[in-house]
Amino acid sequence: xxxxxxxxxxxxxxxxxxxxxxxxxxxxxxxxxxxxxxxxxxxxxxxxxxxxxxxxxxxxxxxxxxxxxxxxxxxxxxxxxxxxxxxxxxxxxxxxxxxxxxxxxxxxxxxxxxxxxxxxxxxxxxxxxxxxxxxxxxxxxxxxxxxxxxxxxxxxxxxxxxxxxxxxxxxxxxxxxxxxxxxxxxxxxxxxxxxxxxxxxxxxxxxxxxxxxxxxxxxxxxxxxxxxxxxxxxxxxxxxxxxxxxxxxxxxxxxxxxxxxxxxxxxxxxxxxxxxxxxxxxxxxxxxxxxxxxxxxxxxxxxxxxxxxxxxxxxxxxxxxxxxxxxxxxxxxxxxxxxxxxxxxxxxxxxxxxxxxxxxxxxxxxxxxxxxxxxxxxxxxxxxxxxxxxxxxxxxxxxxxxxxxxxxxxxxxxxxxxxxxxxxxxxxxxxxxxxxxxxxxxxxxxxxxxxxxxxxxxxxxxxxxxxxxxxxxxxxxxxxxxxxxxxxxxxxxxxxxxxxxxxxxxxxxxxxxxxxxxxxxxxxxxxxxxxxxx
Numbered sequence: 034x035x036x037x038x039x040x041x042x043x044x045x046x047x048x049x050x051x052x053x054x055x056x057x058x059x060x061x062x063x064x065x066x067x068x069x070x071x072x073x074x075x076x077x078x079x080x081x082x083x084x085x086x087x088x089x090x091x092x093x094x095x096x097x098x099x100x101x102x103x104x105x106x107x108x109x110x111x112x113x114x115x116x117x118x119x120x121x122x123x124x125x126x127x128x129x130x131x132x133x134x135x136x137x138x139x140x141x142x143x144x145x146x147x148x149x150x151x152x153x154x155x156x157x158x159x160x161x162x163x164x165x166x167x168x169x170x171x172x173x174x175x176x177x178x179x180x181x182x183x184x185x186x187x188x189x190x191x192x193x194x195x196x197x198x199x200x201x202x203x204x205x206x207x208x209x210x211x212x213x214x215x216x217x218x219x220x221x222x223x224x225x226x227x228x229x230x231x232x233x234x235x236x237x238x239x240x241x242x243x244x245x246x247x248x249x250x251x252x253x254x255x256x257x258x259x260x261x262x263x264x265x266x267x268x269x270x271x272x273x274x275x276x277x278x279x280x281x282x283x284x285x286x287x288x289x290x291x292x293x294x295x296x297x298x299x300x301x302x303x304x305x306x307x308x309x310x311x312x313x314x315x316x317x318x319x320x321x322x323x324x325x326x327x328x329x330x331x332x333x334x335x336x337x338x339x340x341x342x343x344x345x346x347x348x349x350x351x352x353x354x355x356x357x358x359x360x361x362x363x364x365x366x367x368x369x370x371x372x373x374x375x376x377x378x379x380x381x382x383x384x385x386x387x388x389x390x391x392x393x394x395x396x397x398x399x400x401x402x403x404x405x406x407x408x409x410x411x412x413x414x415x416x417x418x419x420x421x422x423x424x425x426x427x428x429x430x431x432x433x434x435x436x437x438x439x440x441x442x443x444x445x446x447x448x449x450x451x452x453x454x455x456x457x458x459x460x461x462x463x464x465x466x467x468x469x470x471x472x473x474x475x476x477x478x479x480x481x482x483x484x485x486x487x488x489x490x491x492x493x494x495x496x497x498x499x500x501x502x503x504x505x506x507x508x509x510x511x512x513x514x515x516x517x518x519x520x521x522x523x524x525x526x527x528x529x530x531x532x533x534x535x536x537x538x539x540x541x542x543x544x545x546x547x548x549x550x551x552x553x554x555x556x557x558x559x560x561x562x563x564x565x566x567x
Contacts, residue, residue: 050113052077052247053098053129053216057107060093060271067093069271070107075216078245080238082252082262084290086349086515088486090271091251095218098249099131100124112215128215132205132222134251139205140193147173147189150208179210180237199230206237217241218249221351223257229330235261253349255283255554256532283554284547291517291550312542313501313525315339319509320361320379320478325370327353327360328533333370336528336535338478343501343510345524345541347517347549353533354513355397358482361511362394363387375477388417393471395464397482403467404455411437411451413466418473440469445495461492468496471503479503479510485519497523517549529553 051074060068068090075081085091096102098109100118108115111127118124124131133139140149147166150173173189180203193201202222209217219238223231238261241248252258258265259281267275267289275289319340324333331353338344348354359365361372363381372379374390381387384394396402404413415422415433422433437451444465448458455463464484471479481500485493497512500523504510512523520527527544529537529552537544537552 050077051075051110052112053249054110054113055094055097055107056110058094058097058109059106060090060097060102067271068097068105071268071271071273072107073266073273073276075247075249077215077247078242079263080242080248080250080261082250082258082265083268084253084258084265084286085268086290088270089268089290091268092220093271094268095131095133095220095249095251098124098129098216098218100129125212125214128212129218130209130212130214130216131218132202132209132220134221136198136202136205139208140201142192142194144193145169145189146184146191146193146196146204149193149204150176150189153208153212176211177204177207180207182207203230206234210237210241214246216247216249218251220251221253222250223252223254223351231257231330253351254532255349259283284550287550287554312540313342313504314540315341315504315509315525317341318373319375321373323371325360325367325372326533327356327367327530329368331533334533334535338509338511339526340477340507340509341504342525343504343512343523344526344528345520346511346513346528346530347515347520347553348513348530349515349553351532352515352530354515354530355482356533357530358394358396358480358511358513361387361478361480362392364394391474391476392478392480393417393476394480395467395471395482395484397486399464399467403470404463406454406456408455409437409452410441410446410448410455410458410466413455414440414470415473417470421473436473440466440472443472444469444499445491465492465496468499472499475506476503476508479508481510481512483514484512485514485516493519493522517546517553521546521549531555 054074055071058068058071059066071094073081083091083094093102097105098118100121100123103117103119109118110116111129116127118127118129141152144152147170151169154172170186170189177184182203193204196204206222222234235257238248238250250258250262263279265275265277265281265286266273267286269290269292275286277286317340318337320338322334322336324335326333346354346357356365360367363383363386374392379390381390381392387394405416411433414436415428419428422429422436434451440446441448441451446458446462446465446469448462455466458466468481468484479500484496484500500510500512512520514520521541525541527537527539527541527549528535529549531553536555537549
């Protein structure tokens, strides 16, 4: 079976009927509205792109459709009939399959590739749990044929954990397609794929559309959406703010996605003017990158970061922002190119190596990558510099407590005292702790990846102000954010990064919000980029 010979959905809706519809779907948590009266249709044989910034409600909408969140307002209709999606299994039985962004959620390490491919059948009630290997292999071959994978038996017998991330994703996709869904939800499906693997996925999506399968395609990569989607909808703060048929007006879509800017959206940006009064301008190059590809298959980039100023990088999810920050911090390695730090070769082997050279990172996910639950505020602050607070293997608790008090005073951290457990603090105050950690020693380079996410306007002002103080003291500060306003409020120099390519590089006073959005909205010819990187 070839990829374009996929069977139509098992229960295809009548002509003119949407495969899946939402009618006034609302959802909230702890009194906060996450989805507000969302109404949309996904027609058979079409690709509907869903855009939205972080926190817009995309994941919640996907989980409603996937049966993870059954307690919602409004209605879900499948083939024009109202349904109750009480569990993921029920959603799948009704023809809704989801391939999540985190591929690890869809595979079972410890089982073979064949067992993972055949898992849907093995998990059904009434199937003998001791079903033979031969029967499992036979069913696995039927499932992988949905994508024309044709993996040999030696691969099918391997532990699925031995597959690369892209092959794991193809496995999950093949398993979903083998059920002949009426709606397939793809959540950031190319985030772990190379350019060639992404092209293969695009051909698969075209084949699904040709066979009448409806696809909800969630991505921040505008070039992919431009090439694949028939329609797009934009979700912002839980509400649909734009809906377009092809050809797409990208500036309109991005304005709907990112908001109208300071003072225009009725939000908390009205309350305080956050833009710094003075502009810093660095003269000395602190970091120089030459020929560094930020994403697979994209053209290598050159970039200089100057000591004594804040450089802001605007980019949507998947633009290459975190890859830039993690590469400079030694958490990942750039595939090619060279880096210099203050004129000397710089190639950190690990974050520890980067910290030793006073290159510091506030990571995108503070909970997963920066904070240790159960530890006090002071312990979390001193973590990277324990050697400075220890003698003969014992921590100087008095010095550590002094660090905690200085951070509380310097950043306005709202807490009982330095011994408070980190989980007792609000999100904004936790973020201040992560920033305050790098006050222990003066940085040469400070990397702030989404530093304002989940914090209120007061915390944003305090964190942005401290970043500017550090830059004024001589460090090169890099602020990376998907929020245009956050960068314009904190940076002296503004870069736009899209699909691994620097699209704009100007002083803050020489640009405005509309110009930044225009730069983001330029779609990339992926074939040209792939050739340039070759």
